[in-house]
Amino acid sequence: MRDRVDRVPVVVQGGGRRLGRAGLARLLWVAAEAITTVGVLVALLVVHQVWWTNREAVAAAREQVRALEGEWGDSLPVPSVPGDDAAAPSDSPAPPSSSSPPAPPAGSGGGTAAGGSAPSGPAPARDRAYAVLRIPRLGLSVPVAQGVDKRAVLDKGYVGQYPGTAQPGERGNFALAGHRNTHGEPFRYVNRLRAGDELIVDVRGRRYTYVVGQVLGETSERDTGVIAPVPRSIVKPGYGYDEPGAYITLTTCTPEYTSKYRLVVWGTLKG
Template identity: 75%
Template structure:
């Protein structure tokens, strides 16, 4: 009787291992594609959809303000408005600059006091900022809270800073990217460009004078009553006056530094 010698088929084992490896790689590829699609959708939502929503809401707020004003902004006497408070209680979220170093230099002047009242009132827009060079028309609200103000596509006034047209520094913050990105192109502003602020029955025109392309988020001097960088002392002003300050993040899609644009109030007729 012949002995039966078992035959070992090595090729079949290799094919099984190869098939298993292919399955693992395929599953990994599917997972990578799925994660990529999810990330892409999140980016589209953040960069595109939030912009559409915020821009639409901001435009409607501007229209609502102009309807409430009744006339062309800046024309005629100022009708009575709610009392204004130079010490708003709205607590901003972590922001580009602390408001502690800036205060209104003329608290007794109505134009120097930001809008007040309940938080819902403070979060509503009370003015419109127009920048002809950029084709920008955007509402201005009290405070720089992200959810309540900035993420709506509004520009927010730093608490404690001077109001439009007043002595001191009317300091504003706005997103550069996403949520309406009203300040995306403020880096294109040049000396002599106009920054127009409309309120009920009043119009204030500022003229861009100086810019600071980059400073730290702790450079509180740029929103002081006499704005001057404490990080780069060569930038800013040294004399009291009526100023406007625009601040936003830089470089684009980053919040590492701050970009600053300053202007001075053009004397009225």
């Protein structure tokens, strides 16, 4: 008995390792749930931006077109058939946020209407729709409002007129901006326009028909020359015009779903 050695019991903590693995598993599960939730939220945001805002803006823009046509009543111009000059009124001179359009140049206002006719009047109230742009090639009818503010104009699905540019039918440059993607995306397919296509602007009983002359596929967002009274790109001087006249300019973002560059379509008033 004297030779017996007292033994101290040893307890092995094997459960700690198992608890550590369980905790790691729970952490990974929570992280996976968080990532999934974030992914779902991002997907919903994309759906809202790309699909729902389009539906809302398109519906609102169509309603505004109907409201303008109802307000004009009997003075509403009869839509012309492409190539049928007789459809235009006899007193009318017979061409993309989601984005920040180029700043309008100073002193780019109207002047005398082409063909010696009177100007269409003072500039409309800011941010209010006052005209309808129709592009037969694209099957498009969209309200035109004064100003290019995103929230007040462009995000409504409207086309916005650059402040200080000429009024429809006037000598100078009637310059417009519109979204290429989201919020009604009225200018999504303006890249399909070709020389000779018609751009029709209706303003309370008056119809102004412009004919597409040039398309500038890509230029800088700071290329203010494209909306000058005599439009000519200051980035790509080979594109544009040299002589005064009555012009229309459509600008939008390019490539699609970006705002890196601007796509420009020019037209001249049909006389």
